[in-house]
Amino acid sequence: MGAKKPSRAPKPKEDRHFVTALARGLEVLACFRTGEVTLSNQELAQRCSLPKSTVSRLTMTLTKLGYLIHVPESGRYRLGTACLALGSALLTRLDVRKIARPMMQDLANMSGAAVSLGVRDKMSMIYVENCRSSAALTLTLDVGSRMPLATSAIGRAWLAAVNDEERNAVMQEIREKDPEAWPKIQNGINASMKDYARYGVTCSFGDWHADVNGIARAFDPGNGLPMMAVNVGGPSYNLSPEFLLDEVRPRLIEVVNAIEDAMPH
Incomplete structure (x- = not known):
């Protein structure tokens, strides 16, 4: 019988103080890379490894809060001025x-x-x-x-x-x-x-x-x-x-x- 493996530290999602919805919203914002102007819900879902329906709810919320801007002509999203304020601060x-x-x-x-x-x-x-x-x-x-x-x-x-x-x-x-x-x-x-x-x-x-x-x-x-x-x-x-x-x-x-x-x- 092999040696018992050491216990691993709990993952963030197992921590009762960890807010998963907040973490997912921040992950969506982190998907935007230098040189990229807009991303679609599908692209965001692929990068975050989340269902598209979940990402759609997140992008809608982030848009209402000013962290994303929805581009009606393409249906895509770009970073909003609220992100600029955080980064500048x-x-x-x-x-x-x-x-x-x-x-x-x-x-x-x-x-x-x-x-x-x-x-x-x-x-x-x-x-x-x-x-x-x-x-x-x-x-x-x-x-x-x-x-x-x-x-x-x-x-x-x-x-x-x-x-x-x-x-x-x-x-x-x-x-x-x-x-x-x-x-x-x-x-x-x-x-x-x-x-x-x-x-x-x-x-x-x-x-x-x-x-x-x-x-x-x-x-x-x-x-x-x-x-x-x-x-x-x-x-x-x-x-x-x-x-x-x-x-x-x-x-x-x-x-x-x-x-x-x-x-x-």
Whole structure:
């Protein structure tokens, strides 16, 4: 007889304090991605893994509250101004953006790359600040863009910096979402952990996109804010691994340390 498996933590839906209807409504809002203007109930249902009838009730409620706007001509939905108010309120209160931006811009100019500040949202890192160099050869990602935790340098930096319990929980979720890709993903994460210990940064050289290279470093902003990370990235033909590690890496570490030190405690 095999050993008894350890009991798993209760899922959110098993928690009596967890409001499922609210969670589903927020999941609908989270379906909208950067660059997408409208989504249909069918598309929302597929992304949320919910019945279309349930999604229809949610979109109607969210529309009445101003979080969605119904487009009569197409029958589709777009994010409403209530979402803009929430996002704007959060961004204006993120003092770390004001502190980080001048240093990030200097780093962008020095490297000829895009420099981004990100925070984790589920299985992604979402950019809350972004600076570009004057060079034409930079990425066009902007505030609100999402990067995958497992394959991007900024996501790997977050994984390398958080505690073992939080990291293991996220890695378990990544594995459950894509079991077939997990061995390759796990190898990339394990390698990034070694990079973080050796270089002080995580790397993604063609792992997120074949023609994109990047390095990143995480930090704790304090004041109850979640772990954040700064990424330097761009086209691989403009940013070689050697240049990023030899020239950019020391400056990135200096910038991140300076941001962390400048945060009010």
